[in-house]
Amino acid sequence: MRIIISLLALFFYACTNNTKEKQEKGNLRENTQVVSSADSTLFHFWDKVDMQDTAQVKNPEKGEQQLADFIQLLSQNPDSATRDKAVDLMLDKAKANRISFDYFIKQYEHYLYDGNSPMRNDLLYESVLRYLIKTDVLSDLEKEAYRPTYKLLLRNKEGKTAEDFTYELANGKKQKLSDTKSKYTFLIFYDPDCSHCKETIHQLRDTPQLVQLFAQLQVQILAIDPWGDRTKWKNYQSELADQWINGFDSESKMLSFNLYDLKASPTIYLLDENKKVLLKDTYLQQVIAYFVKTNS
Known part of the structure; x- marks a missing residue:
C-alpha cells in the first residue's frame, strides 16, 4: 500500500481528474438532498x-x-x-x-x-x-x-468485455488479447513517432516503484502498435521492457474495423482478468489512482 501511495504522489501532479467521490458519511436523506441540489444546478x-x-x-x-x-x-x-x-x-x-x-x-x-x-x-x-x-x-x-x-x-465501454483482436509478436507468432493471462491487463496502443507515448512508456519501464507495483498486482503490459509500419515497430522494441508483450497489428484490422477508438496517442485501457474494461481511454495517473482505491 505504501508503494501505491508513493506512486500516486509521484504521478498525480499531471492528472486531470474530472470526478469527485461522494461523501460516504451522513444519512440517506442528506445524500439525497445533495444529489437533488447538484441536479438542480445542472438543469x-x-x-x-x-x-x-x-x-x-x-x-x-x-x-x-x-x-x-x-x-x-x-x-x-x-x-x-x-x-x-x-x-x-x-x-x-x-x-x-x-x-x-x-x-x-x-x-x-x-x-x-x-x-x-x-x-x-x-x-x-x-x-x-x-x-x-x-x-x-x-x-x-x-x-x-x-x-x-x-x-x-459505444465500443469497449467500462463494464463491458473489450473487443478481442489478433496481433503479431516479434518472432512472427500470433496471439489474441484473450490469450493474456493475468489479474490485470494494461493495454496501451502506441505510435512509434509519438513523444508522449515514449514518455509514458519510459515512466512504466523506468520507475522502480511502478514496476514493483505492477508485479505485485499481476499486471501484464500489452503494448500494441496499430499503425502498420513494421520497420518502425521492430525498431521500437528497445524502448519497451523485456517482460512486456509487444504486438503489431499486421492486418491493420484495428483501424479498418474501428475496433478501438484511437483518437489519442497513447490510448490506454485497464482490463480485468476476464478482459472486462475497468478504465477506458485513460491515463497512467488514473490507473494508479484506481489501484489506490481498490487496494486500500
Whole structure:
C-alpha cells in the first residue's frame, strides 16, 4: 500500500481528474438532498445565458468558460439520465440561435472528443451525440454524420468485455488479447513517432516503484502498435521492457474495423482478468489512482 501511495504522489501532479467521490458519511436523506441540489444546478446552469447574444457566446471568457464549468459539473454526476437531461436542456436553449448552437457543438467536440484535450470524456460526449442524432435542428444528412462516432463510443465501454483482436509478436507468432493471462491487463496502443507515448512508456519501464507495483498486482503490459509500419515497430522494441508483450497489428484490422477508438496517442485501457474494461481511454495517473482505491 505504501508503494501505491508513493506512486500516486509521484504521478498525480499531471492528472486531470474530472470526478469527485461522494461523501460516504451522513444519512440517506442528506445524500439525497445533495444529489437533488447538484441536479438542480445542472438543469438551471444556462438559465441566465442569452443565446441570442452571439458576441458573448463566442467570447472565450464567457461562453467557452461557461461550457467548461458546465462540463466539470457534468463529469461529477454519475447518472447518465441526469447528464442527458442537462445536455438536452442546454442545447434546447442554444438551438434558438443556430450560430450559438453550432458554436457550442464544436466546443463540445473540442473539449470532450479531441485526442489532445485533457477533459476528453466519452461518456459526456455520448450525451451530446444522443441529442444530435435526434434533434430537429439538424437535417437527416447532418445527423447521419454523427452516427459513426456514436457507434465507436459505444465500443469497449467500462463494464463491458473489450473487443478481442489478433496481433503479431516479434518472432512472427500470433496471439489474441484473450490469450493474456493475468489479474490485470494494461493495454496501451502506441505510435512509434509519438513523444508522449515514449514518455509514458519510459515512466512504466523506468520507475522502480511502478514496476514493483505492477508485479505485485499481476499486471501484464500489452503494448500494441496499430499503425502498420513494421520497420518502425521492430525498431521500437528497445524502448519497451523485456517482460512486456509487444504486438503489431499486421492486418491493420484495428483501424479498418474501428475496433478501438484511437483518437489519442497513447490510448490506454485497464482490463480485468476476464478482459472486462475497468478504465477506458485513460491515463497512467488514473490507473494508479484506481489501484489506490481498490487496494486500500
